[in-house]
Amino acid sequence: MVGVANVSRIEQQSTVHGTEELVINMGPQHPSTHGVLRVILKLDGETVNDLDCDIGYLHRGTEKIGENITYTMFIPYTDRLDYIAAPSNNLAWVTAVEKFFDWEIPMRAQYIRSMVGELSRIASHLLWLATHALDIGAMTVFLWCFREREMVLDLFETAFGGRLTVNAFRLGGLHEDVPDKFLQLTQEFIDIFPSRIDDYETLLTNNRIWLQRTRDVGIISAEDAMDLGLTGPIIRGSGVSWDLRRAKPYAAYPYLDFVVPVGENGDIYDRYLVRIEELRQSTRIIQQCLEQLPGGPVTCKTPRTIKPPEGEIYHSIENPKGEFGFYIVSDGTTTPYRVRIRPPSFINLGGLKKLCVGQLVADVVAIIGSIDIVLGECDR
Amino acid sequence: MDMALEIAVAAIKIFIVLNVVQLVVAYTIYVERKVIAHAQMRLGPMRVGWHGLLQPIADGLKLFLKEDIIPDKADRIVFVLAPVMVLVPAFVVYAVLPFSATFYITQINIGLFFILAISSLGVFGIVMAGWASNSKYSLLGALRSAAQMLSYEIFLGFSVIGPLMLAGSMNLQEIVHAQSDVWFVFYQPIAFIVFFIAAMAETNRAPFDLPEAETELVAGFHTEYSGMKFAFFFLAEYANMFVVSTVGIVLFFGGWEGPDFIPLPGFVWYVLKLSVFMFVFIWLRATLPRYRYDQLMRVGWKFMFPLVMLNIFLTGFLKYLFL
Amino acid sequence: MPDEVVENSEETNGAPDSGETAEEVKTPPGEDLKEVVESAFPGAVLEQSAYEDHEDETTFVLGVDSLVAVATHLRDHGDSLFKLLTDLTAAHYPEAENPFEMLYHLYSIEHNRRLRLKVRIKEGQAVPTVSGIWTSADWMEREVYDLFGIEFEDHPDLRRILLPDNWGSHPMRKDYPLEGRGERIYTKPTRKEIGD
Numbered sequence: 001m002v003g004v005a006n007v008s009r010i011e012q013q014s015t016v017h018g019t020e021e022l023v024i025n026m027g028p029q030h031p032s033t034h035g036v037l038r039v040i041l042k043l044d045g046e047t048v049n050d051l052d053c054d055i056g057y058l059h060r061g062t063e064k065i066g067e068n069i070t071y072t073m074f075i076p077y078t079d080r081l082d083y084i085a086a087p088s089n090n091l092a093w094v095t096a097v098e099k100f101f102d103w104e105i106p107m108r109a110q111y112i113r114s115m116v117g118e119l120s121r122i123a124s125h126l127l128w129l130a131t132h133a134l135d136i137g138a139m140t141v142f143l144w145c146f147r148e149r150e151m152v153l154d155l156f157e158t159a160f161g162g163r164l165t166v167n168a169f170r171l172g173g174l175h176e177d178v179p180d181k182f183l184q185l186t187q188e189f190i191d192i193f194p195s196r197i198d199d200y201e202t203l204l205t206n207n208r209i210w211l212q213r214t215r216d217v218g219i220i221s222a223e224d225a226m227d228l229g230l231t232g233p234i235i236r237g238s239g240v241s242w243d244l245r246r247a248k249p250y251a252a253y254p255y256l257d258f259v260v261p262v263g264e265n266g267d268i269y270d271r272y273l274v275r276i277e278e279l280r281q282s283t284r285i286i287q288q289c290l291e292q293l294p295g296g297p298v299t300c301k302t303p304r305t306i307k308p309p310e311g312e313i314y315h316s317i318e319n320p321k322g323e324f325g326f327y328i329v330s331d332g333t334t335t336p337y338r339v340r341i342r343p344p345s346f347i348n349l350g351g352l353k354k355l356c357v358g359q360l361v362a363d364v365v366a367i368i369g370s371i372d373i374v375l376g377e378c379d380r
Numbered sequence: 381m382d383m384a385l386e387i388a389v390a391a392i393k394i395f396i397v398l399n400v401v402q403l404v405v406a407y408t409i410y411v412e413r414k415v416i417a418h419a420q421m422r423l424g425p426m427r428v429g430w431h432g433l434l435q436p437i438a439d440g441l442k443l444f445l446k447e448d449i450i451p452d453k454a455d456r457i458v459f460v461l462a463p464v465m466v467l468v469p470a471f472v473v474y475a476v477l478p479f480s481a482t483f484y485i486t487q488i489n490i491g492l493f494f495i496l497a498i499s500s501l502g503v504f505g506i507v508m509a510g511w512a513s514n515s516k517y518s519l520l521g522a523l524r525s526a527a528q529m530l531s532y533e534i535f536l537g538f539s540v541i542g543p544l545m546l547a548g549s550m551n552l553q554e555i556v557h558a559q560s561d562v563w564f565v566f567y568q569p570i571a572f573i574v575f576f577i578a579a580m581a582e583t584n585r586a587p588f589d590l591p592e593a594e595t596e597l598v599a600g601f602h603t604e605y606s607g608m609k610f611a612f613f614f615l616a617e618y619a620n621m622f623v624v625s626t627v628g629i630v631l632f633f634g635g636w637e638g639p640d641f642i643p644l645p646g647f648v649w650y651v652l653k654l655s656v657f658m659f660v661f662i663w664l665r666a667t668l669p670r671y672r673y674d675q676l677m678r679v680g681w682k683f684m685f686p687l688v689m690l691n692i693f694l695t696g697f698l699k700y701l702f703l
Numbered sequence: 704m705p706d707e708v709v710e711n712s713e714e715t716n717g718a719p720d721s722g723e724t725a726e727e728v729k730t731p732p733g734e735d736l737k738e739v740v741e742s743a744f745p746g747a748v749l750e751q752s753a754y755e756d757h758e759d760e761t762t763f764v765l766g767v768d769s770l771v772a773v774a775t776h777l778r779d780h781g782d783s784l785f786k787l788l789t790d791l792t793a794a795h796y797p798e799a800e801n802p803f804e805m806l807y808h809l810y811s812i813e814h815n816r817r818l819r820l821k822v823r824i825k826e827g828q829a830v831p832t833v834s835g836i837w838t839s840a841d842w843m844e845r846e847v848y849d850l851f852g853i854e855f856e857d858h859p860d861l862r863r864i865l866l867p868d869n870w871g872s873h874p875m876r877k878d879y880p881l882e883g884r885g886e887r888i889y890t891k892p893t894r895k896e897i898g899d
Contacts, residue, residue: 056864056865056866056867059865059866063850064879064881223786226786226812227838229839230839231787231789242812247812247815248759313757314760314790314817314819325789327792329794338795340792342789342790342808347842347843349842350839350842350843351838379865
């Protein structure tokens with residue numbers, strides 16, 4: 001049947017006809033890479049043999065920008081890093097710069113900062129739960145989560161005028177006091193929110209398919225998690241009780257009572273449980289903030305031009321996605337000499353290979369979801 | 381002369397069935413979108429017509445007018461043939477489905493066998509589509525669906541044996557008549573559960589929608605398809621849902637026959653039962669996450685296969701004892 | 704009572720108490736960590752500093768040669784246990800004798816402490832990789848290589864990470880122009896380069 005010429009061609013290409021790894025390109029436009037992330041997978045059947053991440057599609061040189069504008073001007077740029085939880089980034093930057101000075105930040109501002117920080121944690125975790133569940137195929141959770149995230153964004157709008165990139169805080173406190181309506185709406189939100197968390201859990205927590213998809217998948221031990229520099233809910237899911245809100249308290253966290261949830265096995269399911277519990281704890285923190293909220297001014301007396309003394313500081317806070325820090329070198333002028341952003345997504349994504357090799361393609365999707373990355377901050 | 385008349389009648393019936401089915405399929409998509417939308421606290425299609433009632437027609441027009449893209453390196457002939465290979469078996473099966481005591485296209489004494497045989501051809505179209513697209517996502521999707529549909533075909537086949545043993549016939553009409561006293565679902569609950577799960581897997585519906593798992597494989601085997609060719613796959617999926625629902629109704633729920641004390645025409649009973657079936661399909665899609673490939677296989681071979689074998693054995697044993 | 708106050712102000716790393724600084728004989732923070740290093744590698748810590756005596760800002764300047772050994776020691780020693788490499792980055796000081804400064808931010812979960820290691824290097828000088836000590840350094844060193852052009856010896860996979868592979872320069876250097884085309888030469892990659 002096959003001509004002589006064809007036979008020799010097949011012989012030449014004999015390597016092609018043997019077993020071969022299938023190289024598959026996931027992204028940069030792919031439904032479940034959560035942004036412009038490109039993952040190059042080497043598959044043996046459906047098993048992942050090797051993996052390489054291609055990032056940088058969203059690189060905007062934020063660090064370079066930060067080195068050429070003043071300390072105050074950089075606040076809105078931090079919104080664009082982890083745009084899912086913009087107020088958290090603002091908080092990291094303002095607390096980092098305030099470390100240069102010995103300003104007395106008014107307690108009212110500190111409480112509002114903690115409260116808004118927790119609201120942004122809720123917003124971020126809701127988006128994570130929504131997309132994570134969608135990746136595993138539970139699409140109803142997706143829209144239920146967005147319903148509540150919408151309420152959080154409305155709260156931001158009431159308080160600061162912006163919804164996604166809010167530019168919430170200023171050096172030394174807040175731009176102006178939040179309206180009473182914000183406090184009232186926040187109270188209404190946290191009154192209904194716990195029952196909504198129960199709703200999500202009825203769909204997922206004891207769902208057999210959900211358990212099969214998440215349990216014993218993407219396991220990372222505590223030692224490996226530290227070695228890979230993983231922070232935030234991932235390392236807590238592996239059983240390390242470490243939360244910067246507790247370890248290095250900032251804003252009003254020293255005065256607030258909350259539990260740091262930890263997992264046991266470090267699999268996707270534990271990370272899911274940790275984040276769900278964090279949602280509940282955030283609600284508790286906001287409730288305490290509302291109850292304890294003192295009156296008074298919301299900003300301290302700050303100089304007209306912010307000129308930190310010469311020196312270098314590193315300050316980080318517990319962002320929804322992990323440790324989010326700034327390393328700032330000041331040369332005594334109005335612009336920082338060096339701004340370094342310590343991005344949790346970037347470093348957590350570095351652990352993807354370790355988590356994924358040996359798993360199935362379907363698990364890669366679930367694992368990316370459980371790491372909870374945002375590419376704006378990963379690529380900076 | 382008789383022959384000509386027969387052919388003419390059959391042609392008219394086929395014409396009616398095909399068109400009605402297409403329209404109903406289009407509106408099933410509308411119902412699905414509405415039901416899922418309300419499960420997810422949103423409204424679904426609202427713009428075209430009253431509460432979006434004309435949406436399916438708009439969608440159909442859109443798919444008709446869309447540019448029909450064939451990828452450069454695709455195998456053109458197979459690529460074009462594949463959607464047809466999926467759609468034709470899905471519609472051919474309608475030839476033997478009984479919609480009521482009097483309305484059906486034809487009646488053959490191997491009806492059920494015919495359905496199983498023809499509907500299993502659909503997988504060829506899917507594999508062809510995945511192969512011809514020359515895309516890795518399509519190929520993976522096709523591989524998955526080949527494995528999935530071939531495995532679940534087996535459970536589907538075995539699960540209908542129980543009711544067949546009770547009815548003693550493969551003629552769908554006679555199976556319905558055999559249930560005039562008690563629906564087979566009460567005699568054959570295990571068979572029904574296996575049948576229902578296998579049916580979901582056969583039609584690639586959630587939670588078994590791995591071949592087109594959009595978050596993993598973009599759109600699986602039909603990633604590269606657009607326009608009418610894509611519509612063919614879409615129609616076939618829903619047409620297949622109708623087929624398995626109808627088979628389920630005929631085998632386990634007494635077909636078009638309802639309880640005697642509620643005098644309703646047979647066709648209405650059929651539509652009612654069909655609606656319940658379709659609603660459950662849609663409801664499950666809104667609720668459940670997706671299985672993983674190896675888990676799907678494990679569920680099939682380690683759980684459903686022994687179960688359905690046990691069921692056949694039990695049925696035979698009890699029938700031998702009591703009948 | 705006065706003793707207690709002094710202890711407190713050190714522990715909480717609050718703002719330094721301006722009234723008492725004159726009388727106090729303050730030990731700079733990180734003295735104990737220095738001992739940990741010096742016990743194994745005498746003279747390894749070339750400089751020691753901390754911004755306004757914040758304990759978290761403890762900084763050790765190390766030599767390039769002793770970096771890997773000291774870092775390994777700091778990770779494994781019971782009194783330091785810096786198992787987490789929080790951050791790895793660099794800074795560019797064009798006028799300095801050693802224009803590049805490598806920065807390693809370490810964190811110990813057990814002791815809840817931070818430590819910053821610094822290594823100053825010359826233009827074109829390579830730094831030994833620490834990715835063998837902390838795997839997380841892999842990507843961060845790639846980023847430094849990408850944005851500063853600092854090479855790492857024995858790095859398992861030293862490629863650009865954020866910018867395209869054929870980007871001509873290193874944007875985080877201070878001499879990188881902010882406007883115009885400058886040195887930003889970008890050529891369309893050939894098919895061979897993409898690996899197609």
